[in-house]
Amino acid sequence: MSTVPDSQSADSPTGEQVDDPNRPPVEFGAVPSPDDQAHRRAVARHGELTKPAGSLGRMEELGVWIAARQGSCPPRRFARPRAVVFAGDHGVARNGVSAYPSEVTTQMVSNIRSGGAAINALAANAGAGVRVVDISVDGATEEAVSAHKIRRSSGSLDVEDALTEQEVRSAVLAGRALADEEIDAGADLLIAGEMGIGNTTPAAVLIAALTSSEPVAVVGRGTGIDDTAWIRKTAAVRDGLRRARRVSDDPLALLRTSAGADLAAMAGFLAQASVRGTPVILDGMVVGSAAMVAEELAPGAVRWWLAGHRSVEPAAALVLDHLDLRPVLDMDMRLGEGSGAMAALPVVNAAVRVLAEMSTFEQAGIRGPTGAEATGRTEVTSDAEG
Numbered sequence: 001m002s003t004v005p006d007s008q009s010a011d012s013p014t015g016e017q018v019d020d021p022n023r024p025p026v027e028f029g030a031v032p033s034p035d036d037q038a039h040r041r042a043v044a045r046h047g048e049l050t051k052p053a054g055s056l057g058r059m060e061e062l063g064v065w066i067a068a069r070q071g072s073c074p075p076r077r078f079a080r081p082r083a084v085v086f087a088g089d090h091g092v093a094r095n096g097v098s099a100y101p102s103e104v105t106t107q108m109v110s111n112i113r114s115g116g117a118a119i120n121a122l123a124a125n126a127g128a129g130v131r132v133v134d135i136s137v138d139g140a141t142e143e144a145v146s147a148h149k150i151r152r153s154s155g156s157l158d159v160e161d162a163l164t165e166q167e168v169r170s171a172v173l174a175g176r177a178l179a180d181e182e183i184d185a186g187a188d189l190l191i192a193g194e195m196g197i198g199n200t201t202p203a204a205v206l207i208a209a210l211t212s213s214e215p216v217a218v219v220g221r222g223t224g225i226d227d228t229a230w231i232r233k234t235a236a237v238r239d240g241l242r243r244a245r246r247v248s249d250d251p252l253a254l255l256r257t258s259a260g261a262d263l264a265a266m267a268g269f270l271a272q273a274s275v276r277g278t279p280v281i282l283d284g285m286v287v288g289s290a291a292m293v294a295e296e297l298a299p300g301a302v303r304w305w306l307a308g309h310r311s312v313e314p315a316a317a318l319v320l321d322h323l324d325l326r327p328v329l330d331m332d333m334r335l336g337e338g339s340g341a342m343a344a345l346p347v348v349n350a351a352v353r354v355l356a357e358m359s360t361f362e363q364a365g366i367r368g369p370t371g372a373e374a375t376g377r378t379e380v381t382s383d384a385e386g
């Protein structure tokens with residue numbers, strides 16, 4: 001069931017696509033480059049601060065990365081960091097691929113809304129806001145009739161397309177609109193999180209399709225499944241992958257075949273954040289799968305993303321490798337909700353304050369390094385990749 005207002009079909013009776021003002025194209029603008037000059041100034045400033053050159057290690061790289069994304073050295077403290085949690089159910093959960101029943105998705109949406117989930121505690125710790133959006137939840141949530149609801153649970157990707165053509169477009173556009181809404185309201189750092197029983201199965205299919213991996217390499221324990229459920233999940237991923245591989249070079253078709261509306265919306269959100277030049281901290285394996293598709297939708301989007309953590313899901317390592325990202329944290333986490341990204345935010349905030357607030361050798365009247373050591377040693381690529 002679609003409740004998205006612009007979802008009138010624009011297919012002609014022959015199935016051909018026609019232009020329809022009610023059906024805007026799924027397009028993303030060009031992704032801007034981070035600011036090279038701010039990057040260079042941040043590297044130089046790190047060499048002037050009262051510490052041995054390079055001694056704050058990756059904390060220095062993070063500060064430089066943020067300065068280049070803000071176009072400002074010293075960087076500014078984030079005024080409005082925000083997490084958007086994309087909630088959806090997945091038909092494939094009926095195959096017994098999760099350790100929890102699907103009702104938990106609806107229940108956890110309420111829990112996040114009332115402030116009782118891990119993401120809420122971590123956001124409070126980091127000084128960030130949290131918003132949970134029902135994209136494709138089966139049960140009734142307060143947002144059941146909101147503009148962002150695409151449908152109830154997504155189709156079971158092992159035997160059918162997860163979405164219709166119309167739904168995938170609406171979902172990606174809903175995610176794009178959510179990024180615009182948040183950025184227009186002042187968000188200067190975004191985190192995408194997700195909540196959906198069964199969603200590590202579609203995420204595994206997307207990652208396998210885009211990295212040419214086998215099912216056994218991408219199927220993990222999700223919420224904590226036993227060996228029997230792992231075998232069922234691997235069979236579902238195998239069947240889904242057979243369908244997904246046919247369309248793996250077309251990101252919208254891949255989302256339609258295998259993703260689910262929540263993951264499609266997340267891909268639109270991540271792509272648009274980059275188009276708007278807003279930095280993002282990625283979460284674990286599920287967000288990572290959407291990020292891989294977002295990079296296909298908006299090439300270069302990855303330059304605006306930091307990897308918050310390395311999830312224990314085996315496919316998370318494939319995502320990090322594929323996007324060439326090094327995670328801030330590696331804490332054996334596997335929760336989702338944006339929790340790994342939110343746990344990393346205080347480290348990112350610390351990196352900003354170090355670069356912005358420390359005194360230089362000159363200001364403090366301390367003798368700086370001697371001879372050839374007089375320049376900073378922060379080792380970052382010219383693009384300051386995360």
Ligand SMILES: O=C(O)c1ccc[n+]([C@@H]2O[C@H](COP(=O)([O-])O)[C@@H](O)[C@H]2O)c1
Binds near residue numbers: 099201222
């Ligand atoms: O993103 C991850 O790295 C991740 C790893 C394990 C579990 N999850 C979360 O667990 C749920 C999906 O797990 P499952 O077993 O139901 O597929 C979903 O709500 C995700 O937020 C997420």
Ligand SMILES: Cc1cc2nc[nH]c2cc1C
Binds near residue numbers: 337
């Ligand atoms: C309780 C619970 C909380 C979650 N948060 C993200 N995924 C989750 C899965 C479960 C089962």
